[in-house]
Amino acid sequence: MANTFFITGTDTGVGKTLVTEALMQAASDCGLCTVGYKPVASGCEDINGELKNRDALILQDASSLALPYAMHNPYAFAPAIAPHIAAAQAHQQIELAILNEGLTALKEEGAEYIFIEGAGGWRLPISEQAYLSDWVKQQQLPVILVVGIRLGCINHALLTLEAIHHDGLTVAGWVSNQLYPNMSQYQANVDALKQRIKAPLLAEIPWLEGNPSDNIDAYINIDPLLENN
Numbered sequence: 026m027a028n029t030f031f032i033t034g035t036d037t038g039v040g041k042t043l044v045t046e047a048l049m050q051a052a053s054d055c056g057l058c059t060v061g062y063k064p065v066a067s068g069c070e071d072i073n074g075e076l077k078n079r080d081a082l083i084l085q086d087a088s089s090l091a092l093p094y095a096m097h098n099p100y101a102f103a104p105a106i107a108p109h110i111a112a113a114q115a116h117q118q119i120e121l122a123i124l125n126e127g128l129t130a131l132k133e134e135g136a137e138y139i140f141i142e143g144a145g146g147w148r149l150p151i152s153e154q155a156y157l158s159d160w161v162k163q164q165q166l167p168v169i170l171v172v173g174i175r176l177g178c179i180n181h182a183l184l185t186l187e188a189i190h191h192d193g194l195t196v197a198g199w200v201s202n203q204l205y206p207n208m209s210q211y212q213a214n215v216d217a218l219k220q221r222i223k224a225p226l227l228a229e230i231p232w233l234e235g236n237p238s239d240n241i242d243a244y245i246n247i248d249p250l251l252e253n254n
Contacts, residue, residue: 027132029139030197030250031166033158033189035181037145039173040202040230042080043241045142047228048169048250049087050242052138055251058089060136063098064124064160065144065151068105076101084142090134099127109150119151121160128164138250141166147185158192167197169227172218173204179217186222198227198249206232225249 032048034041045061052059061084069076081098088097100119102111112119131139143149149157161168168189172182182199189196199222201215208214219226228244 033143034171047241051245051247062141065100069101170199196224198225203232
């Protein structure tokens with residue numbers, strides 16, 4: 026049975042892909058077979074006749090198994106807009122059953138750890154009636170929260186945690202990610218979050234120049250994820 030985690034964020038652009046890649050690398054460093062899954066993605070490009078998302082390609086590349094792109098990202102939309110709007114424009118409907126089938130297929134391939142990257146924040150609409158969090162709840166997946174450290178992050182983090190707990194899910198850990206090099210009172214904000222978030226802190230990622238994915242796994246403490254499974 027694969028150990029599966031869902032990575033969400035306090036907002037879009039807070040580093041979910043970076044953290045998901047880092048978690049995958051850290052698990053691989055432990056000799057574990059890992060796979061990344063991006064169920065829904067907007068802002069895709071046509072590459073050789075197939076819509077592909079940059080973040081999903083990163084997860085595909087970081088995976089231990091060589092699998093077709095569509096297994097990593099079953100729903101891909103061209104416009105860089107909310108997925109439920111992009112789906113409507115494409116005359117498609119995002120179905121939870123398809124997300125389930127995709128996850129089952131990855132498990133059947135023999136992945137030991139599956140890291141699923143969400144889109145946007147926790148309450149991401151995927152249709153007029155459903156949210157991506159509904160699927161996470163249906164699957165009863167433990168959640169990892171990425172907090173982008175910027176003005177307002179304490180409120181965003183605590184509200185997101187409340188919503189996750191309200192859905193009856195476990196927060197397996199959280200990551201702080203410094204988004205700006207010279208944020209005022211950066212450490213005070215991080216300390217306030219450490220005081221209030223009871224889940225394990227898996228990483229405190231500083232501002233990284235150049236290619237932030239280089240050796241990013243060095244910041245990850247994956248032990249809490251290994252110990253709980």
